[in-house]
Amino acid sequence: MLAERLADALGADAVKTAPEDLAVYSFDAYSESRAPSAVVLPASARDVAAVVRIARECDEPIVARGAGTGLCGGAIPSAGGIVLSFARMNRLLELDARNRRARVQPGLINLDLSKKVASAGLFYAPDPSSQKACTIGGNIGTNAGGPHCLTYGTTVNHVLALECVDERGEIFTTALDDSGYDLTGALVGSEGTLCIVTSAWVRLLRQPEATRVWVATFGDVEAASEAVSAIVGHGIVPTALEMMDGLMIRTVEAAFHSGFPVDAEALLLIENAGFEDDMDACEHAIERICRESGGLTWRTARSQAERDALWAARKGAFGAAGRIAPNTYLQDVVVPRTKLPQMLKLVGDAAAAHDLTIGNVFHAGDGNLHPLIMYDKRDKRQVAAVVEAGNVILSAAVDLGGTISGEHGIGFEKRDTLARVFNDADIDTMLRVRDVFDNSRHFNPDKIFPRGASCAELRP
Amino acid sequence: MTGEIERLAPATPEELAALLASCDRNGRVVAIEGGGTLDGIGLPASSTDTIVSTLKLKRMIAHEHTDLTASVQSGMTLHAFSTALAKYDQFVPLDAPLHKRATVGGTLASGWAGPRRHLYGRTRDYVIGSRIALADGTLANAGGMVVKNVTGYDMSKLYVGSCGTLGVLVSINLKTLPAPKAARAFHHPLPLNSRGRAIAQLQTMTATPAAAFWIEGFAKEIGGNDADDGRLFVLMEGSPALLDRATRDLRSGLGKAGVPETHVIDAGASIAFERAVDAYVATIDDRSATYRSIGDPSSVEERVLTMRALAHRFELRADSIADVMNGDAVVRVSDVDARSFVAKIEIFDDALHDDIPNAQVIAGSFPGRANLNVWGAPPPAIEKMRALKLRFDPKGTLNPGRFVGGI
Numbered sequence: 001m002l003a004e005r006l007a008d009a010l011g012a013d014a015v016k017t018a019p020e021d022l023a024v025y026s027f028d029a030y031s032e033s034r035a036p037s038a039v040v041l042p043a044s045a046r047d048v049a050a051v052v053r054i055a056r057e058c059d060e061p062i063v064a065r066g067a068g069t070g071l072c073g074g075a076i077p078s079a080g081g082i083v084l085s086f087a088r089m090n091r092l093l094e095l096d097a098r099n100r101r102a103r104v105q106p107g108l109i110n111l112d113l114s115k116k117v118a119s120a121g122l123f124y125a126p127d128p129s130s131q132k133a134c135t136i137g138g139n140i141g142t143n144a145g146g147p148h149c150l151t152y153g154t155t156v157n158h159v160l161a162l163e164c165v166d167e168r169g170e171i172f173t174t175a176l177d178d179s180g181y182d183l184t185g186a187l188v189g190s191e192g193t194l195c196i197v198t199s200a201w202v203r204l205l206r207q208p209e210a211t212r213v214w215v216a217t218f219g220d221v222e223a224a225s226e227a228v229s230a231i232v233g234h235g236i237v238p239t240a241l242e243m244m245d246g247l248m249i250r251t252v253e254a255a256f257h258s259g260f261p262v263d264a265e266a267l268l269l270i271e272n273a274g275f276e277d278d279m280d281a282c283e284h285a286i287e288r289i290c291r292e293s294g295g296l297t298w299r300t301a302r303s304q305a306e307r308d309a310l311w312a313a314r315k316g317a318f319g320a321a322g323r324i325a326p327n328t329y330l331q332d333v334v335v336p337r338t339k340l341p342q343m344l345k346l347v348g349d350a351a352a353a354h355d356l357t358i359g360n361v362f363h364a365g366d367g368n369l370h371p372l373i374m375y376d377k378r379d380k381r382q383v384a385a386v387v388e389a390g391n392v393i394l395s396a397a398v399d400l401g402g403t404i405s406g407e408h409g410i411g412f413e414k415r416d417t418l419a420r421v422f423n424d425a426d427i428d429t430m431l432r433v434r435d436v437f438d439n440s441r442h443f444n445p446d447k448i449f450p451r452g453a454s455c456a457e458l459r460p
Numbered sequence: 461m462t463g464e465i466e467r468l469a470p471a472t473p474e475e476l477a478a479l480l481a482s483c484d485r486n487g488r489v490v491a492i493e494g495g496g497t498l499d500g501i502g503l504p505a506s507s508t509d510t511i512v513s514t515l516k517l518k519r520m521i522a523h524e525h526t527d528l529t530a531s532v533q534s535g536m537t538l539h540a541f542s543t544a545l546a547k548y549d550q551f552v553p554l555d556a557p558l559h560k561r562a563t564v565g566g567t568l569a570s571g572w573a574g575p576r577r578h579l580y581g582r583t584r585d586y587v588i589g590s591r592i593a594l595a596d597g598t599l600a601n602a603g604g605m606v607v608k609n610v611t612g613y614d615m616s617k618l619y620v621g622s623c624g625t626l627g628v629l630v631s632i633n634l635k636t637l638p639a640p641k642a643a644r645a646f647h648h649p650l651p652l653n654s655r656g657r658a659i660a661q662l663q664t665m666t667a668t669p670a671a672a673f674w675i676e677g678f679a680k681e682i683g684g685n686d687a688d689d690g691r692l693f694v695l696m697e698g699s700p701a702l703l704d705r706a707t708r709d710l711r712s713g714l715g716k717a718g719v720p721e722t723h724v725i726d727a728g729a730s731i732a733f734e735r736a737v738d739a740y741v742a743t744i745d746d747r748s749a750t751y752r753s754i755g756d757p758s759s760v761e762e763r764v765l766t767m768r769a770l771a772h773r774f775e776l777r778a779d780s781i782a783d784v785m786n787g788d789a790v791v792r793v794s795d796v797d798a799r800s801f802v803a804k805i806e807i808f809d810d811a812l813h814d815d816i817p818n819a820q821v822i823a824g825s826f827p828g829r830a831n832l833n834v835w836g837a838p839p840p841a842i843e844k845m846r847a848l849k850l851r852f853d854p855k856g857t858l859n860p861g862r863f864v865g866g867i
Contacts, residue, residue: 096756096758098663098756098757099758099787143610143614145608145610154608154610156614157582172844173840173841174840174841175839175840175841178754179820179839179864180841180845180863180865181618181622181626182584182617183841183845185614186614186615189610206668229526232526232527232528233526235550275666275667275698275702275705277699278701281699281701334606336524336606337526338526366606366607367527403609404611405609405610407610408610414611418611421611421612423601425598425599426600426601426602426612426615427612428600429592429598432848433613433615433851435851436847
């Protein structure tokens, strides 16, 4: 019935219901899998609107999906329903180079956007590690970050206006001139629970005149953390400031051979983009600060190829972890950046207490940690330990004045930990917004909010 | 309700929240007031019973200077805030007029979009958390004190720019930035037929100006001398090395556009910039209205020319600022006496909105102001906005009628 109605509206080739097809859409990069009842591949906003109306009439939930690279289960269904894939809506619709903006469909791959606008001297700044695969629509859903958001900001800072389909299946747009409530800002990062985005105006930046990338190594992560605080404390905010611990340095080096010193116990990958006139002074200042913080070695990437190789290694770090464990669980927490040494120690303690190996490769400049827990899912003890250690890490971040997600989102994974950060009154304000946009709770149900937070339990 | 308007300034967020709850219960309409510097945006709240001032909430709660974050109560003035940040060579580019009176909360609630935003980002992009008092007396937190955060909805986004119609901001957490090492300002008179090329040069300069305005009029407020095509004001910020390079680039670029040697201000560059920002809301007695149209940088010259031509058609004087980098067109229309101004302004307002539907009034106090289309054409998705208002403030207690579409 559902599939037939969808096929009538969108054409048979836009609807998939065969078990092998559904299986493909039952996963994202989260550990669990859940199959939808149907998968649809709309080609236009009008198609999306039709799907929403049918879903509503059939009382079926809808989960919008980009590339399925999300780590929190945001792109998989809760139980059955429709997965709406944007694989066919992947075009750059309009480039306005003079005003430095572009209108894109949600299925456009992040890196493809920068490639398509490069000849105009422009680029799209948010660059999640998965940027070769992940989509702008998915990035909007999670308010995705990336190494370069230290100076450029996250996705929400780069989305100017949206076209969306609301819960009634009607298309609406948000204001490009910032008039009225900032609906754009509120919808970005709402993980598909408020509406379905069908196109977006995004901000483009001019390619920097000069870019330098440096690698500094340290004897331990504490010294590297101290260097991070000192760099920022000296009024220098580089474009990216990434840290890797010894385990990850060796893992990444084995996979990518990018020349990271394998005897170091911590490494900072630092990039600054800007004006040639400022580069020497910036380089000297950062190098001096690193040395004063106990830095062991310093290397400047000499060419674009060398810079690209260093970034490829950094962005491939989590994939490389497959070399040391059959399974990995990537955590995403944020602390005020001066709390990094304490937080890294607590991560180390959690690893020791639960007899687990945890690697760290993360956005140090933002205080955004990504502890990577290695395990074997066939070992029940290890699986239980991973869950417990993950929990300890989340609580530790909150206790240090931080939060439970910096850029990956809440999804299924962290819905029950949301209440560690926000009280009932705080969450109730969010639910008021949910009521306005998705009162019937058809958009990505069972995500973000704690079980039982659907209404009555939280409202007086 | 009848009776006198009461004016209260609660000393704590809890007191403020309790006051809102009491007004809400008793059907008293609340107007929210900060420094009063942006009162010219939107209409006054209709039939106000109680004015709630945030001016006693003026504390810096925390300045974590090594983390580049700060938490500040909403009634703190921009001047006090920037002075505190400057002790650690930091700043937040809020860039609102009259910074000695303007409050952080009021600037954010009004959605003020400053002229340096193309370089440093929009004001709202600096907000990492907030605490809001809702009409029913709820105090709720949003965001946090970390610079990257996707934990739940980012509620602060809705509060910023809501003109107090969803709740009252009692404190705000912001990212801060290291202050630029140096600043330099430039005045350039624009000879006949140089304007278009000069604007194009500024928009494409590699060493991007922190702010750039094409100005005509506003001589008393901003200073500088108009030539046939008005004048330019350019602010450069950065390291001394970058400023030297930017100065060379600017001279060469504007030289190609036919603009002669420039007047450079080193000491006092920031003060000169503040004067230009103050001019956005500078009024002439009760005989001026200032309009702002936010749009593309590529069309800003045309929009300002359209607005000026309309003013002249109605025999109104026009002073204008075109924010060349962001695309904001700001035009103040005025007349020699209040009576003739009031007689013309309504028809001017109609004609203006025929050509530039999104033009908003941002300053001016005169009889009949309520008859103008002060917000311009309602934004798309206005129905969603009305629904949000209803869900957050069902009785219409907070600043009713102040916002777009009569919200």
